[in-house]
Amino acid sequence: MTTSRKARIRGWLMTAALFALPAQASMFKGEALDTMADVVAWVVLIVAPITVIVIFWLVHILPEKIAEQRKHPQAKAIQVLCLLSLFFGGLLWPLAWLWAYSKPVLYKLAYGTDTVEPEHGAPAKAAPQPAASPRAPEERS
Numbered sequence: 001m002t003t004s005r006k007a008r009i010r011g012w013l014m015t016a017a018l019f020a021l022p023a024q025a026s027m028f029k030g031e032a033l034d035t036m037a038d039v040v041a042w043v044v045l046i047v048a049p050i051t052v053i054v055i056f057w058l059v060h061i062l063p064e065k066i067a068e069q070r071k072h073p074q075a076k077a078i079q080v081l082c083l084l085s086l087f088f089g090g091l092l093w094p095l096a097w098l099w100a101y102s103k104p105v106l107y108k109l110a111y112g113t114d115t116v117e118p119e120h121g122a123p124a125k126a127a128p129q130p131a132a133s134p135r136a137p138e139e140r141s
Contacts, residue, residue, distance in 0.1 A: 071115035
C-alpha cells in the first residue's frame with residue numbers, strides 16, 4: 001500500500017471515531033430493564049421447561065399413535081414400550097418406532113391377518129349368560 005492511501009484510510013478512521021455514538025449494553029434503561037429481566041427469567045424458568053417436557057412427551061407417544069393407526073396387533077405392547085421409554089430417558093424410543101412400523105410376520109402366520117381392530121372406542125363385550133335351566137323343585141322330607 002502506498003503512504004497516501006494509508007493516510008487517507010487513517011483520516012477516515014479518525015473522522016469516524018469523532019462521530020461515533022457511545023456504546024449501549026441494552027436498549028432498555030432503569031425500570032424497563034428490570035421488568036425485561038423478570039420476563040426473561042420467567043420464560044427461562046417456567047415456560048421453556050414446560051415446553052420441552054410437552055414436546056418430549058409428544059415425540060414419545062408417536063410410535064403408539066402410529067401403531068394404532070396401522071392397526072398393529074401388538075399396539076398395547078408398543079404403548080408399554082413408549083411408557084417405559086419415558087422413564088428411561090428416551091433410550092427405548094427407537095425400538096418402539098421400529099416396532100410400530102414393522103410387519104408382524106409371525107402374527108400373520110398364526111392368525112391370517114396382520115391387522116387388528118383397536119379396542120379403545122369399542123364397548124366392552126359382555127360375556128354370554130347361560131340359559132336358566134329348569135330345576136325340579138326340591139322335595140321336603
